[in-house]
Amino acid sequence: MDIHQLKQRIDASGKKLTTLGNEYIKSKDEIAARKVLVKMFAEISQQTLLPGEDNTRLRRKN
Numbered sequence: 513m514d515i516h517q518l519k520q521r522i523d524a525s526g527k528k529l530t531t532l533g534n535e536y537i538k539s540k541d542e543i544a545a546r547k548v549l550v551k552m553f554a555e556i557s558q559q560t561l562l563p564g565e566d567n568t569r570l571r572r573k574n
Contacts (some may be wrong), residue, residue: 514527518563520561521562522559522562525555525558525559525562526559527569528555529552529555529556529559532552532555533552534546536548536549536552
């Protein structure tokens with residue numbers, strides 16, 4: 513994956529987090545809010561892993 517593709521994936525993830533954040537704000541009850549928080553944390557975890565995956569690939573090439 514090149515840097516452009518990585519940037520696109522991170523940007524898309526950021527937009528998804530914004531959408532989930534808005535959904536969280538609009539949650540009417542605690543259960544719904546917690547479900548959205550779980551989705552947000554999962555997305556943040558994925559976003560954090562993206563650069564690490566790219567670094568691993570680069571190390572293997574060298």
